[in-house]
């Protein structure tokens with residue numbers, strides 16, 4: 064997470080202690096966000112997480128995310144492994160294997176920064192469509208709301 068190509072998009076403390084404090088409980092399964100390691104040819108490549116937007120109502124309301132939707136975030140940790148098309152594959156596999164395996168989830172909605180063109184391209188390649196643009200409370204930049212629906216995934 065502290066690699067420059069990742070930390071540029073994470074506006075939080077990324078020293079080991081802060082990361083342990085925030086992500087440790089998720090890894091331990093005692094918080095509603097579920098985190099996973101992305102593996103490629105049996106090598107860890109990055110991480111990916113999902114959550115029900117109903118567990119984060121303040122953020123969800125700003126995105127217009129309905130209660131039966133989920134959010135995801137991901138990062139490929141090694142710069143050399145970005146730009147190879149692995150991100151969209153990881154997103155699609157994660158939706159198929161994990162997120163839409165949860166029957167309550169009808170859609171996946173997330174909010175990359177407007178300037179994170181690589182991320183926006185990756186979500187588009189994974190079948191997401193762009194909805195509105197938002198500026199979250201406490202942030203000074205815009206985010207694009209992107210979404211994909213369970214029925215859309217069935218067609219891919």
Ligand SMILES: CC(C)(COP(=O)(O)OP(=O)(O)OC[C@H]1O[C@@H](n2cnc3c(N)ncnc32)[C@H](O)[C@@H]1OP(=O)(O)O)[C@@H](O)C(=O)NCCC(=O)NCCS
Nearest residue numbers: 068137138139145146147148149150175180181182184185
């Ligand atoms: C975002 C991320 C998951 C995308 O995965 P990836 O495997 O790198 O994605 P791809 O290789 O499919 O590249 C996505 C597209 O963006 C394009 N792209 C790459 N760098 C770009 C840039 N600086 N500006 C514009 N487009 C760019 C690529 O050309 C590709 O499009 P194409 O296939 O039509 O040519 C990955 O790059 C990453 O982890 N980045 C750092 C963390 C991050 O931004 N996470 C997302 C936060 S929401």
